[in-house]
Amino acid sequence: AFVAELERLNLTGADAPIIVQCFEVGPLERLSRRIKAPLAQLIAAGGAPHDRPDLTYAQMITPDGLKAVAVYAAWVAPDVTLVMPRDTQGRSTAPSSLVGDAHAAGLKVVVWTLRAENVFLPLERRSGALPAAHGDMAGYVRALADTGVDAIFSDFPALAREGLR
Template sequence: MIRIILAALLLASPVAAQDMTQPLVIAHRGASGERPEHTRAAYELAIEQGADFIEPDLVMSKDGHLIVRHENEIGGTTNVADHPEFADRHTTKWMEGRTVTGFFTEDFTLAELQTLRARERLPALRPDSATHLDETILTFQQVIDIAREASARTGRVIGVAPELKHPSYFTEIGLPMIAPFVEIVRQNALDAADSPIVVQCFEVGPLRELNGLIDSPLAQLMSPSGGPADLPDILYASMVTPEGLAELAAYADWAAVETAMVIPRTPAGAAGTPTSLVADSHAAGLKVVVWTFRAEDIFVPVDYRGDLPGWIRRFYDLGVDAVFSDFPGVAVNARD
């Protein structure tokens, strides 16, 4: 009740609404190109750089809390290996058709996870970010609080774009995500169609379930290869046809696609001819958000290396409604 009252007070305060006439910039895991992903430092920097939304990826703790990590395996993004008291948690698990070895959030309580410190995922590519060593692991509620406090401080609405990671897997191991997720969304008055939230998932079933529980905007994540883990006979490629997009629009509001689904790469690694995905999505009544824009040459077409702003502007010119970027300040400047 206290959070609902706080949300109402903020909505009644002079906070500028997001400008929906221009593409939104969503800070991918925060300003994760410059600070370790999913940390307070990454989110605060993204907000300072002008991001409209910040993105928390959500996994589960052993005691049922929604934890903000890109994956439930945390060996590569925390200092858990430096904790001898947790050495016996190192294990191998079967997840979505493959074996994964490491340390997993579902084997730790929230209290244990918050004794760990986040680490840069790509230290060789991002050495400056790797120097930030003291950031704690956040919960979903803490990220909502960061966005809400920043909204009050800056006078503009800062949204959240949570992604449910591996919800079918977590259900299988007795840690279903939907109920605790919906509870937090409702407690924070983020369950309306115009709430500053976009809920993402690569799976279809959880989005269909959420569509019947909350009115929050929903985004179907899709990539050029593979398909939803909960629908092994379906490929994402079939979901971005005009017929597939029409079916998608029955339960989601956004098509959230990888850059190559909008502008494919040529065999030489250059930017190719744009597809009709943006126009087809809009014709189906869907908004389009594209992921993920990163500055390092390995992530950019050969003809745009050193020119991330120009690469992002290609997508703005095609009429996308939002972009995810590890460097939200670059995406904001390219837009503005």
């Protein structure tokens, strides 16, 4: 039904203005055989795809794991902390090698999900003590852009665009 709807909307080509994302491997593998629209393998900070408990997300972001993802997807979509890890206090540390490794495997990288509230930001980007207060999300976007990510998912697109100016 999903592919039929994509076909009806003319969204199956490689230039379709969509990215189909999924945490599981199997659906993306099957879709890659039926459509050319961009596919993104979502990667959580821990655990494994529900349909592949033998394959952890940590294994999927190794250079070899990324090469395997590139067989069926054009994008890898890791939790933002896999690109910009945090220390035990919640401060950003040096970026991981994930973006470079993904690009070397031929994948684009889109991180998820940037939010402006302090509770979702690294400690150095927070403003005040209230968890719901907005911190420096635009600065966080700039720092992520410096890592070479190709795109971001955000619940605050205007702030994300501000960070990219």
